[in-house]
Amino acid sequence: MSPQQDGSAHVKEREIAVEQQAVDAAYARLAQMREQAAKRVRESYKVAQGGTYSALVDRDVQVMEAAIWERSLENAYNELVFGRLDLRPETPGEELETYRIGRLGVRTEELEPLVVDWRAPAAAAFYQAAPEDPQGVVRRRVLHCRGDKVLDIEDDLLDPDAAPDGMPVVGDGAFIAALARTRTGHMRDIVATIQREQDVVIRSPADVSVVVTGGPGTGKTAVALHRVAWLMFQHRRRFGSRGVLVVGPNRRFTDYIERVLPSLGEGGAALRSLGDVVNGAEATRHEDAVRAKLKGSPRMVRILRKAANDAPWGAPKDVRLIYQGTFFSLDAPQLVALRERMLRGGSRRPNAVRADVIRALQDAAWNAYQDAKRAAGDASPYDEYPDMLEDDRRTFLSELRSERPFADFVTAWWPQRTPLEVLRSLGDPAYLAEVSRGVLSAGDAAVLAESWRAVGQEGEPGAGLSYSDVALLDELDSLLGEGPRTARALAAANPYVVDGVNLLTGEETDDGSDPESGGFRELSTFGDRAAQRGVYQDEPDPEEFGHIVVDEAQDLSPMQWRMLARRGRHATWTVVADAAQSSWEDLEEARRSMDLALGTSRERRQFELTTNYRNPVEIADYAATLLHRFLPDAPLPRAVRSTGRPPEFVVADEADLAAAAGAAARRLAGEVEGTVGVIVPMTRLGAFTVPDVADLPDRVQVLGSLESKGLEFDAVVLVDPDKIASESPMGPRTHYVTATRATQLLVTVSVSVQDGTTAGG
Ligand SMILES: Nc1ncnc2c1ncn2[C@@H]1O[C@H](COP(=O)(O)OP(=O)(O)OP(=O)(O)O)[C@@H](O)[C@H]1O
Incomplete structure (x- = not known):
């Protein structure tokens, strides 16, 4: 009997049982490894009893390494094993070689491999082998597990000629099923189902920068994050400790993707939105299109340089x-x-x-x-x-x-000034008119002055900063330079200073120390604190990174590119972008800014992803009509799923708009198990409340059109799409973005115009 596709329940059950045995063995060993890791952490603390500088440093390093290892074993617990490769034997006639692929390498005590880490070279064939290029793989099997239980398997026979007689090949589309699964509001890793074109990007050499393009849902974000995990695994020394910065468009997006890297065992990358890349600054709002364009333009450099270098407005001239x-x-x-x-x-x-x-x-x-x-x-x-x-x-x-x-x-x-002070000083219209003469029109200067006048008016001095302002603060920081550092600031930068006490010298470095304690308050160092948290997120970012990932890069303004460039002067980059989704008008200028940031000293590789894993064909086809309105010849990624449910178009009077959106959201929440996104025009966002869904706070989210970039929901209610398309020069592109957020169902709710019709969704 030759190998054959075998759909019988009996064969499948038998094969699942075989896999379950192997998975059980891996988990048993993982439990032992976790015990050993916990012991190692305890023992690391015993180092440095002598309290000398070098012993303390040693201890710090050991505690940290042990804790990171312990944490990655914990993270690997869920769905530890997800694949199997049956390889051609080296000597013909011998048995096939079998490997299990998983989140982490697991070996027996005798060092026999039970599970191969997905990032190891030996696992590459799991993702890259194809019937036309089997790379020695006879059968590839994907295990669909929940926790430590094998629920389903799916096989690909890649090299039928090399398959032994009777080799079972089972499966009924676990991959497509994985794509259709319910969305939870947090992105998941795709480690079990990375596709070949994606894997090529993920495993690109560490010394090259990669630029990945592709339409909505092609896995650009997923690929970028898996590349980070691969880089950190392959080059732990270089990228392991805070060497990688991942930047997304806004905080909603970073919240959405924040679990992916920890689930891959890598919690150490700095994950920031464009609004909080700069230590100490935090954006709380988006600009409208006019201000975003002005504030993002490289012309701002001239204005900021003058403001930084000139005497402050109103300072005596003699x-x-x-x-x-x-x-x-x-x-x-x-x-x-x-x-x-x-x-x-x-x-x-x-x-x-x-x-x-x-x-x-x-x-x-x-x-x-x-x-x-x-x-x-x-x-x-x-x-x-x-x-x-x-x-x-x-x-x-x-x-x-x-x-x-x-x-x-x-x-x-000539005061010592902070970037924020200088930015706020530009809120004086007369002053801004003066420093921007020859660069901005009087009208534009007035518009900007008004926005900066609002900064810090309510609450903290930095309250009310926009995403665009943060890049300007960074520019000012670099233009103003650093003054002599205060003892307190130096202490803050020293990992051995805890609560104002230097653990190495016992010296009190500021008046924040506890007089009761008389010197050493607690013997706790940076390593201890990181170990307790398992991540380093609260430590200030390093000034520069070894690798920078930029997601939704098509939206970065030149000023934002400059901000990132300062953090990656010697870095390699992973940039993912889709020009068709851009809200930055001058694409050519944005490309030049990216080129400047990435520099010319590193090899750069360009990749295009071509399969849409998010949208079913019904939604992808509708989105295509929107795309072709402004880019008639743009290629489209291929959608691989169908739901049989084309988008629905609802029309409501202005007065009933919110009610209609609420009713649609309520209905969709009944039809899908996961999340429903209600996407509204930015200009409606402040005042828009959706009735009927207050009891579903975890499942129904209301968000602005620009905030929806990069996110996805099981179902989407698109409110007033005409407004989304017309509220900025790049509105048609934003409209296209919003129409591509749903994994299953899409309803648009348009405002009826006077004759009772609408311009359409
Ligand atoms: N190989 C894969 N296996 C399973 N799911 C995948 C795969 N590739 C991508 N996906 C899923 O497809 C969805 C879209 O991926 P992702 O958000 O990375 O796309 P994107 O190209 O960044 O989209 P956009 O440009 O719209 O932001 C996600 O749910 C992701 O998990």
């Missing part, structure tokens, strides 16, 4: 002083020249050179004082007694430093 009865002054042209000299070359930063500036001002004041005395005919005796010159000068300078008018002038004319 200063008049008196010393020992002699009046003297530093006049405006002199001060302008001094400022230019101090910042010469463009590479010197105002905060960084402030100490030099104060010295230069003192010298200038001394010279002005001398000139004033000479002008008053008060001949100095220095030609006769040159030693007096230095003495007098010293006395002059020390008294000048404590002179109130001089100190006030320095503080006003």
